[in-house]
Amino acid sequence: MEKKGVIILGSSRSNGNTAKVSEYIAAKTRYDILDLTEYQIGPYHYENIHQHDDFLPLMRRIAETYDTIIFATPVYWYSMSGTMKIFFDRITDCLKIEKETGRKLRGKTMAMLSCGSDSELKPGFEMPFRESANYLGMKYAGEVHTWIENNEIPLEVEQQLEDFLENITSTTFAVDPVSVK
Numbered sequence: 309m310e311k312k313g314v315i316i317l318g319s320s321r322s323n324g325n326t327a328k329v330s331e332y333i334a335a336k337t338r339y340d341i342l343d344l345t346e347y348q349i350g351p352y353h354y355e356n357i358h359q360h361d362d363f364l365p366l367m368r369r370i371a372e373t374y375d376t377i378i379f380a381t382p383v384y385w386y387s388m389s390g391t392m393k394i395f396f397d398r399i400t401d402c403l404k405i406e407k408e409t410g411r412k413l414r415g416k417t418m419a420m421l422s423c424g425s426d427s428e429l430k431p432g433f434e435m436p437f438r439e440s441a442n443y444l445g446m447k448y449a450g451e452v453h454t455w456i457e458n459n460e461i462p463l464e465v466e467q468q469l470e471d472f473l474e475n476i477t478s479t480t481f482a483v484d485p486v487s488v489k
């Protein structure tokens with residue numbers, strides 16, 4: 309059975325470096341790209357004042373359509389982008405006001421792609437993704453750090469992207485031990 313994947317692009321620009329790497333992956337995997345700049349998503353609010361913005365319909369679509377979710381974020385000030393963090397904070401809505409959507413995330417595969425100007429990623433960058441996957445009952449397929457040189461994806465990064473995609477495939481198609489009798 310073919311499993312569908314999506315790359316959630318959390319850059320502040322649609323045609324920047326993170327988009328370039330996301331498009332490279334999309335071309336190899338035929339995953340869709342969801343560009344968060346195209347959606348109106350307000351920050352998390354305890355009284356759910358943004359409940360009727362684009363977040364819940366988008367999240368429902370993701371939960372119903374895809375088995376694999378790659379979060380693609382630029383490195384902004386040593387962290388995920390603000391756009392991506394707002395999206396993550398709003399996942400709380402799926403645990404509080406729309407639990408059935410949150411439950412649908414269980415068993416799916418999550419992975420993380422970062423894109424910085426530096427080839428070094430500071431330790432701990434991936435922790436929120438790894439721990440959120442764990443909290444949500446998702447499988448975590450790892451991360452890859454990327455950068456762009458002279459407007460191109462360097463060969464070294466391309467090789468790391470190949471390994472990243474292999475990890476995703478083996479995680480997504482791994483037999484769930486609880487389903488083995």
Ligand SMILES: Cc1cc2nc3c(=O)[nH]c(=O)nc-3n(C[C@H](O)[C@H](O)[C@H](O)COP(=O)(O)O)c2cc1C
Pocket residue numbers: 319320321323324325326327382383384385386387423424425426427455456
């Ligand atoms: C607000 C801001 C903060 C940044 N902070 C970092 C950083 O901490 N570390 C780093 O390696 N690059 C940093 N950069 C560079 C970007 O991560 C890099 O240019 C990345 O490729 C941009 O991706 P984008 O075109 O999708 O925005 C920063 C860029 C911006 C705009």
